[in-house]
Amino acid sequence: MIKKLLAPxxxxxxxxxxxxxxxxxxxxxxxxxxxxxxxxxxxxxxVDRAVLKPVAQGxxxxxxxxxxxxxxxxxxxxxxxxxxMNMFLQNRAPDGINSMFRVLFNSTLGVFGCFDLxxxxxxxxxxxxxxxTLGVWGVGSGPYLVLPLLGPSTIRDTAGLAGDFVFDxxxxxxxxxxxxxxxxxxxxxxxxxAQYLGAETFLYDVxxxxxxFTRDAYLQRRASLxxxxxxxxxxxxSLPVYEDxxxxxxxxxxxx
Amino acid sequence: MKRLMLSVSSAMRSAVIGxxxxxxxxxxxxxxxxxxxxxxxxxxxxxxxxxVKTDTAVQRGELPALLKVVDENxxxxxxxxxxxRLAAGRHWxxxxxxxxxxLINEFRMTLVRTYSGAVSQVKQDTRIELRPARYAADxxxxxxxxxxxxxxxxPIQVDYRLEKQSQGWKIYDVNVMGIWLIExxxxxxxxxxxxxxxxxxxKSLATRNQSFAQAR
Numbered sequence: 001m002i003k004k005l006l007a008p009x010x011x012x013x014x015x016x017x018x019x020x021x022x023x024x025x026x027x028x029x030x031x032x033x034x035x036x037x038x039x040x041x042x043x044x045x046x047v048d049r050a051v052l053k054p055v056a057q058g059x060x061x062x063x064x065x066x067x068x069x070x071x072x073x074x075x076x077x078x079x080x081x082x083x084x085m086n087m088f089l090q091n092r093a094p095d096g097i098n099s100m101f102r103v104l105f106n107s108t109l110g111v112f113g114c115f116d117l118x119x120x121x122x123x124x125x126x127x128x129x130x131x132x133t134l135g136v137w138g139v140g141s142g143p144y145l146v147l148p149l150l151g152p153s154t155i156r157d158t159a160g161l162a163g164d165f166v167f168d169x170x171x172x173x174x175x176x177x178x179x180x181x182x183x184x185x186x187x188x189x190x191x192x193x194a195q196y197l198g199a200e201t202f203l204y205d206v207x208x209x210x211x212x213f214t215r216d217a218y219l220q221r222r223a224s225l226x227x228x229x230x231x232x233x234x235x236x237x238s239l240p241v242y243e244d245x246x247x248x249x250x251x252x253x254x255x256x
Numbered sequence: 257m258k259r260l261m262l263s264v265s266s267a268m269r270s271a272v273i274g275x276x277x278x279x280x281x282x283x284x285x286x287x288x289x290x291x292x293x294x295x296x297x298x299x300x301x302x303x304x305x306x307x308v309k310t311d312t313a314v315q316r317g318e319l320p321a322l323l324k325v326v327d328e329n330x331x332x333x334x335x336x337x338x339x340x341r342l343a344a345g346r347h348w349x350x351x352x353x354x355x356x357x358x359l360i361n362e363f364r365m366t367l368v369r370t371y372s373g374a375v376s377q378v379k380q381d382t383r384i385e386l387r388p389a390r391y392a393a394d395x396x397x398x399x400x401x402x403x404x405x406x407x408x409x410x411p412i413q414v415d416y417r418l419e420k421q422s423q424g425w426k427i428y429d430v431n432v433m434g435i436w437l438i439e440x441x442x443x444x445x446x447x448x449x450x451x452x453x454x455x456x457x458x459k460s461l462a463t464r465n466q467s468f469a470q471a472r
Binding site: 205 | 338341342344345346347348349366369370399405407409410411417433434435436438439440442443444445447448457460461464468
């Protein structure tokens with residue numbers, strides 16, 4: 001109950017707190033908390049190495065692939081309900097209706113979401129979350145923020161996360177029984193992590209600075225999702241503008 | 257944690273698949289000079305997908321095989337000098353010709369490493385589909401939008417930015433799920449050059465490239 005009361009307050013704080021940021025959807029490297037963020041990034045990576053990754057590896061070793069796919073699909077199916085609601089909140093009725101069909105189809109013929117029959121029949125999953133909805137409504141991202149355990153975020157997306165948690169009618173957070181709730185959280189995150197086993201070395205293979213790589217990718221990706229939400233996908237103004245060193249005159253040596 | 261995994265790994269995954277997609281796109285041997293950018297992307301993409309689906313050495317991610325595919329099928333359709341130049345930004349102007357060439361080579365190798373992991377993700381039912389795009393008929397800088405589809409998993413949006421040059425359209429940037437390649441490397445390049453100079457950046461990429469080649 002208390003969660004329901006808190007939500008508007010959180011929302012108001014956010015709306016007032018970061019409305020000043022650009023709403024062009026262009027990613028910027030708004031990172032005044034870089035020092036804090038970098039230590040949180042390192043902390044998250046150590047936790048991942050020490051706990052999350054080994055647990056996910058154990059899960060993959062023990063649970064057969066068919067069962068894992070079923071579990072992932074069932075969580076995905078529940079997630080589709082909240083995605084659908086966000087699409088309607090973003091005034092994207094056609095996408096919302098597609099998600100609704102996915103849920104109806106997968107919950108029945110797909111046996112409570114165990115099989116993603118909708119995707120196999122040409123209706124792939126399309127996600128939407130409350131942080132994106134806030135962005136579509138015009139809330140600026142605010143500074144980049146690395147959250148403990150939850151990872152890359154912004155001030156706005158952190159508020160969005162709180163919204164996801166509080167408003168999602170079929171979220172695990174709505175379950176009152178503690179043991180069931182934390183058990184399901186554990187399973188959900190383990191399953192998610194297991195899908196990306198092997199991906200972690202990649203970050204170190206391809207980037208000069210994994211922190212900056214992750215940050216820039218996250219900010220660009222979120223800005224792009226918000227453009228999608230606003231149906232501005234085709235807007236040429238959203239293209240990055242690169243200064244081409246060849247287009248500019250060579251620096252003139254200073255006259256003596 | 258969900259967010260951490262979701263965003264970090266989707267970024268990582270996206271980058272892998274995207275770079276691989278650059279290669280796919282650029283792959284076809286017989287691009288017609290008069291082709292529209294869409295026709296170029298479509299033809300090349302399906303051609304390269306075919307190579308990856310049939311060539312077992314490429315599927316195993318063997319470095320020499322991948323490099324050969326890139327050199328023969330990709331680089332002719334990419335203005336990689338431009339990609340590197342834009343990623344280096346204003347620092348490019350202070351670099352000597354030799355430094356520029358080294359950076360181009362090491363950056364190219366970095367990208368080859370990046371997609372070497374992605375080829376294993378290509379399934380027999382993977383296909384490429386064009387998404388609608390708008391640009392003026394006389395445009396010389398355009399974006400072609402596509403998505404990669406397979407029966408399992410979410411569609412992956414991949415866009416290509418091309419420039420019309422005297423020899424025809426050339427790709428110089430790629431966007432995977434909203435993330436532009438050049439934009440994503442620009443900050444890291446600038447940071448590395450700021451701390452260790454242009455040679456420092458080259459060396460940093462080279463070190464990573466070497467340790468990767470040795471691990472193989």
